[in-house]
Amino acid sequence: MSLSISLTVNGVVHAVALDDPRVTLLDLLRERLHLTGSKKGCDRGQCGACTVLLDGRRTNACLVLAVAQDGASVTTIEGLADGGALHPMQQAFIDHDGFQCGFCTPGQIMSAVGLVREGQAGSDPERVREGMSGNLCRCGAYAGITEAVLDAQAKMEKAA
Amino acid sequence: MNRFEFLRPATLPEAVNMASAPGAAFHAGGTNLLDLMKGGIMRPDRLVDVSRLPGLDGIEHAADGGVRIGALVRNAELAHDAGFAARFPAVAEALLSGASAQLRNAATVGGNLLQRTRCGYFYDTASACNKRQPGAGCDARGGENRLHAILGWSEHCIATHPSDFCVPLLALGAVVEIEGQHGRREVPLAGFHLLPGETPERETVLAPGELVVAVRLPAEAAHFAAHSRYLKLRERTSYAFAVVSAAAALRLEDGRIAEARIALGGVALKPWRAEAAEAALAGQAPEPAAFARAAELALQGAAPSGDNGFKIGLARRIVARALALAAAGTPDRVPALPASPFAPVPGGPIHV
Numbered sequence: 001m002s003l004s005i006s007l008t009v010n011g012v013v014h015a016v017a018l019d020d021p022r023v024t025l026l027d028l029l030r031e032r033l034h035l036t037g038s039k040k041g042c043d044r045g046q047c048g049a050c051t052v053l054l055d056g057r058r059t060n061a062c063l064v065l066a067v068a069q070d071g072a073s074v075t076t077i078e079g080l081a082d083g084g085a086l087h088p089m090q091q092a093f094i095d096h097d098g099f100q101c102g103f104c105t106p107g108q109i110m111s112a113v114g115l116v117r118e119g120q121a122g123s124d125p126e127r128v129r130e131g132m133s134g135n136l137c138r139c140g141a142y143a144g145i146t147e148a149v150l151d152a153q154a155k156m157e158k159a160a
Numbered sequence: 161m162n163r164f165e166f167l168r169p170a171t172l173p174e175a176v177n178m179a180s181a182p183g184a185a186f187h188a189g190g191t192n193l194l195d196l197m198k199g200g201i202m203r204p205d206r207l208v209d210v211s212r213l214p215g216l217d218g219i220e221h222a223a224d225g226g227v228r229i230g231a232l233v234r235n236a237e238l239a240h241d242a243g244f245a246a247r248f249p250a251v252a253e254a255l256l257s258g259a260s261a262q263l264r265n266a267a268t269v270g271g272n273l274l275q276r277t278r279c280g281y282f283y284d285t286a287s288a289c290n291k292r293q294p295g296a297g298c299d300a301r302g303g304e305n306r307l308h309a310i311l312g313w314s315e316h317c318i319a320t321h322p323s324d325f326c327v328p329l330l331a332l333g334a335v336v337e338i339e340g341q342h343g344r345r346e347v348p349l350a351g352f353h354l355l356p357g358e359t360p361e362r363e364t365v366l367a368p369g370e371l372v373v374a375v376r377l378p379a380e381a382a383h384f385a386a387h388s389r390y391l392k393l394r395e396r397t398s399y400a401f402a403v404v405s406a407a408a409a410l411r412l413e414d415g416r417i418a419e420a421r422i423a424l425g426g427v428a429l430k431p432w433r434a435e436a437a438e439a440a441l442a443g444q445a446p447e448p449a450a451f452a453r454a455a456e457l458a459l460q461g462a463a464p465s466g467d468n469g470f471k472i473g474l475a476r477r478i479v480a481r482a483l484a485l486a487a488a489g490t491p492d493r494v495p496a497l498p499a500s501p502f503a504p505v506p507g508g509p510i511h512v
Contacts, residue, residue, distance in 0.1 A: 022161050135260075
């Protein structure tokens, strides 16, 4: 049985030979491709620290089998910035103190980018909070996170 | 996680054949399965990946007003399908009240029906659980069981079914399409999940290898669109399973209830339809007294399975309130906090 897959990560195509079908997308990113921005928090889909965009949709990478993703396209926190220029969501998290220790931040930012793409929250902070409820922050930076998402969303819409 | 063989069938018959072997499991969104495998609760030898099977990911609106939802449609996709949400708003609200945005992007319709209980003793492999290991006993009996079943439970199992989606689906008369080695068959959702009895390890009517391929809602389910709600009490505002939930749908004619549909979640090992309560509402004015009577009937036969007697009264109030919300009318858009009790009832108390 061939366990080789092709995966596009942040625009780069990788041919990956998997020696074991148990490898999750998160472990593949961190251990094989050395993209350690996506964090392993709970590893059970409860904390959101591993959130990436999988074919454009925000997804918990810890609950995805890499072997099932042949041909998929993944965007991680490492793929957001445009050269030296931060993505508007990254900048907004800095501007609004949307983090303290930073462990959940890559997942928060990827989830927020996914939320803006989904286009369901609008400028309602309650809808943003609800839409971000799959990302836990033990430092409790939620107020700043909500402000950052709303601010970045406005800037992303203006730029679009 | 145990080692397993990963198979990727190209066709439906191939998938059914591959999964008919003992120890095989279907894999689609994987959100529940991988969690269970990481915990050693499920240890399949073989995963049959159906996530890319053709023809199972469509939402087909029939000319008569019904809908056929492919088993691989993702929860988020269904909830945000404008045509679907307009005609079956309680289903959309239930979907959006479940899990997180990330999980709703991955979890499928078929997988939602087949998700396993969240009973802590089922999840803890050091505990006795008749569902995980038939005959082992049930540590939930006499354990931490304040969130366990109040209807349909047995001495062998007091777990609940965690789905939100299934609750309005049941109220609206959904039908499950199943593909197996002997072809296609259909089972009403009402008969799909099994109560624990003496065999809690048997959770559905599916035979080995059988695959859910679609869920259908009949045309008449859309007749409730103007008065349909889902209400879900959780232990935190969002991203939590139901303590108790209810779907309520009313068809009003000349200011009276022509037909009512009610189902409860979080109370039994399957979504629970309250037909006696529905019948009692027919012909009534949509008033609090009628809703309270219906709520009494909905919980007929309920009994605590442990430290959870409070759930019976709570479920009555959730049913009555879901009916009041449905009578007030379906909102134009799913509320910011879907299905949340933290929203005022017109003319009612603010608090739960």
